[in-house]
Amino acid sequence: MKRIMSTMLALLAAVSMTACIGVNKPENNPENTADPTSGAVSTEAASSDSPAGSEEATEQPSASTGIADYCLSLSNNEPVMVDIDFDGVEDRVLFKQEPVSEWDYDYTLIVNLSGDEANEIKYDVKNVYDGFAWIVDCDTDDSRLDILISSVEGSDDWESAACKLNDERTDFNTVTDWVSIYISTDEPFSTENGFCATRQSDVLGTRNLRTNMTVTNEGFMELTPYYYDNSSDIYSPLTLLRDMTVFIVGDNGVTDEEFIIKEGETITPICTDLNSYLDLSLADGRTGRIAIECHNTDDDWGIYLDGVKQDDYAEIHYAD
Ligand SMILES: [Ca+2]
Ligand SMILES: [Ca+2]
Structure with missing residues (x-):
């Protein structure tokens, strides 16, 4: 199941990201790049040794x-x-991109500062099934652009890296995380809302959960909870094997009103921070919140809902 899901995700990513390529380029999507009043300078999109050397000039960040x-x-x-x-x-x-086998590629991010071939900085991603990269500006105050790389490995695991030049301009400061990044015309990057990303989670079953992220010096950072996509028929509501107590979530956040979901009733996950809480859709349309704990050590692996192993609440489907 994991392989199928990840392959579907990879195909979806390929389609959506292909749609992004050629659309998010500045010449085709000027509203998504530079403000012409901001003192931006023009850019040649490719050097003379590139087959794409005919790209039109555009605007880019100011000094x-x-x-x-x-x-x-x-x-x-x-x-x-x-x-x-x-x-x-x-x-x-x-x-x-360099092929290394029938299915796998090596990718290398190569930056030549000031276009100088002798002043080269690299970041390698080895033996992956596919890879994507974007240049974005997550923090408009740090005088650096971020280069995002998202790749999927033969094991079907996605990993992403964010590379930013160090202060000495001698190397990248790079942070990584086990997420896949999506930037497309439908889900564009913005400095305020970051980029769409998914992370595989085992909370109530192995699922790819969506969030919005940005990058800080400390690493990838969530800007929203992780949301479940329940639109597919393969994700049916879970039937409870025992009563579950939740707190009702109102318009202004979680309340102190307890509600007991009875054994035999169903729950549908809505979102979680993968750290402290999980929100569920109740049969009456309201939202209930339950505390979660994720234990990841070798001798104590498990996900607990209000102190009870999630497998005691329902039949949970995990990836292989
Ligand atoms: Ca420069
Ligand atoms: Ca920046």
């Missing part, structure tokens, strides 16, 4: 400040010129 909502999709093996460190000089950015 002093970032630009909210800046997002550029990187196409494999097509270098772009973008000033990623805000020093006023364009830098050459390449997301290089």
Whole structure:
């Protein structure tokens, strides 16, 4: 099941991200990039050794400040010129794809500062099934652009990296997380709301949960809870094997009103922070909240709902 789900996710990602490529590029989506009044300078989208060297000039971040909502999709093996460190000089950015087997590729992010071939900084992603990259501006005050890389491994696990030049401009400061990133015309990046990402979770079964994230110096950071997608028929409500007590969530947040969901009734997960709470849809349309704890050590692995193992509440379906 895990392989099927992940493959479906990969295909979905490929479709949505392909849609992004060529749409989120500045020349086609000017409203998603630079503010022409902000002092931005023009960019040549590709260097002379690129087959895509005919890209039109566009605007990019100024030397002093970032630009909210800046997002550029990187196409494999097509270098772009973008000033990623805000020093006023364009830098050459390449997301290089090299096949290593019938199914797998190596990807290398290569940045030549100021376009200088001798001044090269790299980040490698080895032996993955597919990879995607974007240049965005998560924090418009740090005089750096973030380069996001999302890849899926042969094990069907997604991993993402965010690379940002260090202060010395000698290497990337890179953070990683086990999430997949989605940026498309339907779900565009914005500095305020970040980017859409999914993470695999075992809370009430192995599911890919969606959130909005941004990147800080500490790592990937959620901006919203993780939401379940219950639109597919393969995710039916869970039938309780024992009573479950929840707190009703009102318009202003969780209340102190307790509600007991009886054995034999069903629950449908809505969202969770994967740390402290899980919200459920009740049969009467209201929302109930229950505390969760996720234990991940070798001798104590399990997910507890209000102190009870989730497997005691319902038949839970996990990936292999
Ligand atoms: Ca630069
Ligand atoms: Ca920034």
